Amino acid sequence: MAEFLYLLRPHLTLSRWRGRKSTALGGGQWRQTSWVRKYRWRMANGRAALLTAKARKECLLPTGLSENSQNRSDPVFCMMRGTTTVTKESEKRVRKQKKGAAVPPQQSHSSVHFDIHDHRILDADGCLVGRLPECAKQPDQLIALYRIMVKTRLFDEKAIALQRRGQLGTYASSLGQEAIGAAIGTVMADDDVLFPAYREYAAQFLRGVTMADILLYWGGNEQGMNFKGQRHDFPICVPIAGQAPHAVGTAYAMKLCDEKRVAVCVIGDGGTSKGDFCEAINAAGTWALPIVFIVNNNGWAISMPRKRQTGAETLAQKAIAAGFPGEQVDGNDVIALTDRIDQALHKARMGIGPTLIEALTYRLCDHTTADDASRYRSGQEVKEQWHYEPIKRLRTYLNEIDCWSESDEQELLASCHDEVEQAVSCYLNTPPQPPESMFDYLYQSLPAALEEQRASVVQWSKGNE
Amino acid sequence: MSEVTLVDAVNMALAAEMAADPSVVVLGEDVGVNGGVFRATAGLQQRFGPQRVLDTPLSETLIAGMSIGLAAEGLKPVAEIQFMGFVYSTMDQMINHAARLRNRTRGRLSCPMVLRAPFGGGIHAPEHHSESTEALFAHIPGLRVVIPSSPGRAYGLLLAAIRDPDPVIFLEPKRVYRLVKQEVADNGEALPLDVCFLLREGTDVTLVSWGAMIHEIMTAADQLAASGISAEVIDVATIKPLDMNTILDSVAKTGRCVIVHEAARTCGVGAEIAAQLAERGLMSLFAPVERVTGYDAIIPLFNLEKEYMPSVGRIVAAVKRTLEG
Ligand SMILES: Cc1ncc(C[n+]2csc(CCOP(=O)(O)OP(=O)(O)O)c2C)c(N)n1
Ligand SMILES: [Mg+2]
Numbered sequence: 001m002a003e004f005l006y007l008l009r010p011h012l013t014l015s016r017w018r019g020r021k022s023t024a025l026g027g028g029q030w031r032q033t034s035w036v037r038k039y040r041w042r043m044a045n046g047r048a049a050l051l052t053a054k055a056r057k058e059c060l061l062p063t064g065l066s067e068n069s070q071n072r073s074d075p076v077f078c079m080m081r082g083t084t085t086v087t088k089e090s091e092k093r094v095r096k097q098k099k100g101a102a103v104p105p106q107q108s109h110s111s112v113h114f115d116i117h118d119h120r121i122l123d124a125d126g127c128l129v130g131r132l133p134e135c136a137k138q139p140d141q142l143i144a145l146y147r148i149m150v151k152t153r154l155f156d157e158k159a160i161a162l163q164r165r166g167q168l169g170t171y172a173s174s175l176g177q178e179a180i181g182a183a184i185g186t187v188m189a190d191d192d193v194l195f196p197a198y199r200e201y202a203a204q205f206l207r208g209v210t211m212a213d214i215l216l217y218w219g220g221n222e223q224g225m226n227f228k229g230q231r232h233d234f235p236i237c238v239p240i241a242g243q244a245p246h247a248v249g250t251a252y253a254m255k256l257c258d259e260k261r262v263a264v265c266v267i268g269d270g271g272t273s274k275g276d277f278c279e280a281i282n283a284a285g286t287w288a289l290p291i292v293f294i295v296n297n298n299g300w301a302i303s304m305p306r307k308r309q310t311g312a313e314t315l316a317q318k319a320i321a322a323g324f325p326g327e328q329v330d331g332n333d334v335i336a337l338t339d340r341i342d343q344a345l346h347k348a349r350m351g352i353g354p355t356l357i358e359a360l361t362y363r364l365c366d367h368t369t370a371d372d373a374s375r376y377r378s379g380q381e382v383k384e385q386w387h388y389e390p391i392k393r394l395r396t397y398l399n400e401i402d403c404w405s406e407s408d409e410q411e412l413l414a415s416c417h418d419e420v421e422q423a424v425s426c427y428l429n430t431p432p433q434p435p436e437s438m439f440d441y442l443y444q445s446l447p448a449a450l451e452e453q454r455a456s457v458v459q460w461s462k463g464n465e
Numbered sequence: 466m467s468e469v470t471l472v473d474a475v476n477m478a479l480a481a482e483m484a485a486d487p488s489v490v491v492l493g494e495d496v497g498v499n500g501g502v503f504r505a506t507a508g509l510q511q512r513f514g515p516q517r518v519l520d521t522p523l524s525e526t527l528i529a530g531m532s533i534g535l536a537a538e539g540l541k542p543v544a545e546i547q548f549m550g551f552v553y554s555t556m557d558q559m560i561n562h563a564a565r566l567r568n569r570t571r572g573r574l575s576c577p578m579v580l581r582a583p584f585g586g587g588i589h590a591p592e593h594h595s596e597s598t599e600a601l602f603a604h605i606p607g608l609r610v611v612i613p614s615s616p617g618r619a620y621g622l623l624l625a626a627i628r629d630p631d632p633v634i635f636l637e638p639k640r641v642y643r644l645v646k647q648e649v650a651d652n653g654e655a656l657p658l659d660v661c662f663l664l665r666e667g668t669d670v671t672l673v674s675w676g677a678m679i680h681e682i683m684t685a686a687d688q689l690a691a692s693g694i695s696a697e698v699i700d701v702a703t704i705k706p707l708d709m710n711t712i713l714d715s716v717a718k719t720g721r722c723v724i725v726h727e728a729a730r731t732c733g734v735g736a737e738i739a740a741q742l743a744e745r746g747l748m749s750l751f752a753p754v755e756r757v758t759g760y761d762a763i764i765p766l767f768n769l770e771k772e773y774m775p776s777v778g779r780i781v782a783a784v785k786r787t788l789e790g
Contacts, residue, residue, distance in 0.1 A: 169767055170591050220589065220767035238593045239551060240523055273522035275554070301523050303499035309522050376498045435772035438762040453730070453760045460779060461772050 116314045118328035118360075121336040124388045126396025133339035135187060139403040145186060145334045146398060149178040149391050151416045152202040155211050156365075158420045159218065163369040167428065171218045174199040176332070176364030179390035180266070180296050182206070183337035187345055188264055193250050194233040195243040195265040199296060203266075207233060211423030216430060222441075223433060241271040244280035244293070251289035251354075262348040263291045264341075270301025272315050278322075281356065285323030288353035292344045293319070295356065297331065298363035303376035319356035331359030332390040364389060435461040466650050472642040474616035474649050475505045475581075478623040479543060481653050483513050489627060490535060492519040493528055493545030493581075502547055503583055503642055529555035532578040533563050541627055542578045549584035549636065550593035556601070563632040564607030579626045583639035585677050585727055586774055589767040590639075596764055597676070597728040602634045603705040603737070609633040609658065610704040614679035616647040618702060621656030628655055638677035645680075659703045661711040667697035670721040670784050673712055673738060675701040678725045678775060685780040694784065704734050712738060713746045720751035721787040725775050730758040752787040 121130035136142055156175055162168035174181065177199055185206025188194060194203060201214055208229030217224030217236060225235040237243040247265035254261045271277055272295060284291045295315050299306050312318065319326025329340045337359060344355035362385040366373045373382075398404035439446055439454040446454065469477065483489045491506055491513075497520040500507030510518035521528050525546055532542035546552045559580065566576045586595035603610045611626055611633055613619035619637065626633040664679070665686055672682040679700050686696040697715050701707070716722050722742060724735040739754045757775045764773050 169589050217766075218591065220770075222766055236592075238591060270523035273524045273527075275524065275526050301494075302502065303495045303497075304520055304523065308520065370502075375500070432768045435769050438760065438765045438769060438773060442762055450761055453762070457760060457772060460776070 112320070114317065114320045116316045116320075116326060116328055118330070119336045119340050120330040120333050121339065122333045122393055122397055123330075124332070124393055126393040126400060128397070130336070132335065133342070135342045136335045136338050139398075139401070141186075142335070142394065142398060143403065145182050145338065146391070146394050146404070147412060147416075148182045148185065148202050148206055149334065149394070150412055151419065152178045152181065152205065153391060154413070154416045155201065155205075155214075155420050155423070158424060159215065160365075160369060162215070162424065163218075168215065168219050170368050170370045172198045172368045173365035174201050176385070176389050177296055177298055177361045178202050179332055179334035179337055180294065180359050180361060182334050182390075183341050184264060184266065184294060186338055187342040189261070189345075191232070192262045192264060192345070193247075195247040195250075195263060196234065196236055197240075197243065197266050197268055197271065197296065198236045198238060199268075199298075200266050204230070204233070209233070210426075211420060212426040212430070215423060215427035219427060221430065221432060222437075223430070241267055241274035241276035241280075243267070244271075244274075244277045245283075247291055247293075248280045248283050248289060251284065251291035251348075252287060254290050255287070255351075260349045261290065262345050263289075264294065264345070265291065266294045266296060268301060269295060269297040269299070269306050269315060270304060270309055271295075272318060273301075273309055278318070281319060281322035281324075281354070284354040285319075288324075288351070290348040290351070291354045292341065292348055293354065293356040294341065295358045296361060297358050298361050300363050300367070300373075300377070302367045302371065303373075305377075314358060316356055316358040319354070322354075322356075324354045324356065326356035326358065328358045328360055331361030332388050332393070334390055334394060361390075362388065466648045468646040469616050469649050470643045470646055471613065471616045471619045471637065472503055472505050474613075474620040474647075475623055475637060476507060476509070477649065477651050478620045478627075479506060479509060480512065481651055482541075482624055482627045483509065483517065485653060486541065486627075488539060489541045489543060490517045490519065491543050491545070492521050492532065492535075494521060494523055494547055496520060496545050501545060503639065505581070505583075505637070506545065525551055525554045526558060529558035529563065529580060532580070533558060533566065533576050536563075536576045536578040536632075537566065537574045543627055544578065544580050546580060546582040548590075548594045549582045549598060550596055552580070552582050552598075555580065559602070559608065559632065559634070560605050564605050567631065568607060575630055576632045577630045579623070579629075579633045579635050581623075581635045581637060583642070584636045585638045585640055586764055586767075586770045587640035587677060589770075592766060595767075595770060597726070597759065599634075599636055599676075599704055600728055600732055600734050603707075603734055604732075607632070608705065610636065611658065612636045612638065612675045612702060612704055614638060614641060614676055614700050614702065615645065617649050618656060618662065618700070620649050620651075621654060622658070622702065624653065625655035625658045629658060633658075636676070640677040641680065644677075659706045659708050661708045662700040662702050663697070663711065663715070664700050665696065665698035667695040667719065669695045669719055670723060670787055671697045671699060671712065671715040671719045672723050672725065672780070672784070673699045673701060673735075674725040675704060675734075676727065678727050681775060681777055682725050682780060685777045685784065688777065688781055689784055694788065696784065701734075701738075707734075707737065707741075709738070709741050709745065712742070713749075716742060716746050717749040720749055721784075722750070723755045723757060723780065723783045723787060725757045725780055727759050727774055729761050730756065731761050733758055752789075755783040755787055757783045 123129050156173050159168060159171045160173060163171045181200040181202030185203035194207060209227045213224045213227055234243060244265050244267060247263040251263040267277055297306060297315055301309055314328055316326035316328050329336050340357055344357060347355060436454050436457045439450060479491060491509055495502055496506040497510040497515060497518045528544045532544045535542040563576045566574050585597045599610055602608050611622050613622045626635050672686060674682045682698055686698050689696050697719055699712060699715060724738050726733050726735050735756045735758055742754050757779050759773055
């Protein structure tokens with residue numbers, strides 16, 4: 001319980017810990033660092049880590065889920081999971097180089113140890129391997145997660161069909177990655193702000209973006225970014241990683257205004273190689289901002305497999321260097337994701353700081369409709385990965401606990417189908433904007449110098465001189 | 466000799482130069498195994514190996530920055546940026562470093578690199594995939610900016626760009642990638658880097674453009690010819706440094722000039738050409754110089770991109786205005 005309290009109210013409980021441990025520490029050794037570092041940091045003079053492995057585990061793992069209970073035979077995990085312990089050898093090196101030269105304390109020759117924990121509650125076969133968290137305990141909660149994933153998948157299939165028929169432009173599918181958006185959208189609060197990349201449709205739908213909005217966007221109409229039902233989230237971000245620094249700014253504003261809101265930034269595995277991302281996590285850690293980074297590690301960045309994207313064993317560990325916790329979650333396990341994101345949001349809201357969640361999933365689709373993935377990855381790999389996709393496992397579980405019947409399934413499919421068809425007809429019946437609208441949102445009001453150009457657009461669009 | 470598209474010609478030039486010069490390396494996102502998102506580097510990794518055809522992590526800053534380091538070591542990097550919309554994070558490297566390395570070190574180090582990127586609209590691409598921002602680079606001393614408009618010029622100019630001892634921004638009009646086929650001899654012959662190409666002789670007006678818009682001005686020239694107006698057509702091709710002499714000579718003959726570009730109007734390369742015409746060719750002009758350009762608006766998503774880009778109709782109308790005066 002003490003550790004749990006500590007998680008929620010660090011300042012309060014910290015002082016208690018400090019009181020208890022101060023003699024052992026020789027007093028005054030606590031620093032203003034984030035909570036995980038406090039556990040992990042080893043002081044220059046060789047004092048052992050302060051807290052026990054038990055305390056560590058309870059902070060990093062969902063309640064009741066022991067490390068051993070996680071099934072590690074899953075290839076997604078074997079391929080990309082890492083339980084890494086890295087010992088920084090800087091202490092020895094600094095000593096060697098400086099031969100007794102005094103090292104200022106702020107450059108302490110400390111060694112940093114870290115573990116990247118991974119989380120799973122529902123395995124690929126639909127078996128519970130952990131305890132159901134509060135946010136997904138009730139059948140209704142599980143069914144809601146299931147519904148949004150199914151809806152997103154049907155939407156996706158339809159969008160691809162439209163593209164193939166020439167009724168939509170290039171489209172980026174979220175096939176196989178629906179759990180990430182579903183989890184995010186389920187646990188974010190309304191006034192949190194989402195900074196999506198481009199495969200988070202499920203989250204966007206839950207947050208009030210409509211399917212027609214998304215179709216309009218990929219259909220070449222800017223109105224698709226003017227979400228009528230969601231006024232503060234950022235739009236899809238095509239320039240990779242550009243959204244990460246925005247999320248930092250928004251999180252900073254939230255902190256500045258002392259609001260209990262959180263910025264949620266989603267980025268792909270490839271995106272973590274961009275400076276924008278590295279700079280954003282660094283700043284987020286520096287200021288302990290209310291921000292959650294979610295990395296959709298779908299194994300590929302177009303043709304680049306994850307293991308050639310970075311030498312780091314996990315993407316989660318990038319957070320460690322930025323000064324805040326990172327963890328891996330089975331990105332096809334919507335329950336574990338919901339739980340971990342919920343906890344990360346909670347931490348951020350309580351002022352404890354950022355978290356990075358690396359969601360391990362797989363891009364079952366081509367990169368976009370403009371891509372042909374068979375040029376660079378084997379069909380066999382894709383076929384195998386279908387076993388781990390997120391929807392089937394939850395359905396299996398729901399069936400198992402007698403919360404979902406075949407008729408429920410048929411009803412859901414029919415209602416999603418209707419909803420998607422309605423969105424498609426809304427999209428197809430939305431007239432293009434007037435050509436001169438290209439000037440309407442450049443500035444708050446049109447500068448006089450541009451009036452002539454706007455008039456020219458009107459003139460030429462009418463087909464006369 | 467075979468008939469090839471512009472993107473094939475880029476591929477041919479890369480292969481030819483890699484075969485001829487072992488110091489040439491190709492790098493970028495998805496250029497190796499995948500052969501580039503537009504297939505411009507298809508087959509190169511199989512042929513020249515993953516050491517020389519390098520799939521990089523997703524980082525444009527890295528791609529540009531490491532090219533500078535490679536170039537300073539005597540290699541000839543040809544870097545690909547997937548779309549012009551993503552070159553902006555290379556700009557610190559290109560402007561602060563690539564363009565200045567020779568100058569800063571008084572010639573001790575140099576930067577013979579090529580930064581290739583497809584640019585321009587007209588292919589129904591998603592957001593950030595259609596811009597034409599060549600003027601941003603043309604503004605920078607120390608950089609060359611080259612834009613081919615046909616398979617033959619793509620081949621010859623890319624060879625020249627790779628062989629050039631200084632950094633070259635090589636922009637490929639992606640709408641033309643597969644638009645036309647042309648016989649191109651794979652003979653390793655480079656074209657000159659700082660001359661304009663005279664595509665068609667005429668007497669009444671000079672049409673000046675580059676990139677995909679060349680196809681619009683050629684069509685406009687055909688239409689004008691049908692109504693008895695003889696247009697001379699110039700493909701600038703080397704935007705920076707700019708061969709003003711060819712344009713001035715032509716305008717001395719025709720007395721009229723219409724400059725066409727897809728990029729936004731204000732501070733576009735057309736403004737530079739018009740300014741130089743005013744400085745050095747004013748006395749040969751019978752009418753004010755006309756510009757037909759993209760608007761000073763963000764290029765719309767593809768529903769409206771056609772309305773944004775200069776059309777044949779707008780070009781013809783501009784020519785007629787110069788003839789009215
Ligand atoms: C800055 C930038 N560079 C290149 C691209 C072209 N591009 C689009 S998606 C992509 C790969 C992204 O991979 P990842 O971050 O793993 O996301 P995923 O598509 O797998 O979800 C690339 C290189 C881009 N959109 N933006
Ligand atoms: Mg990816």
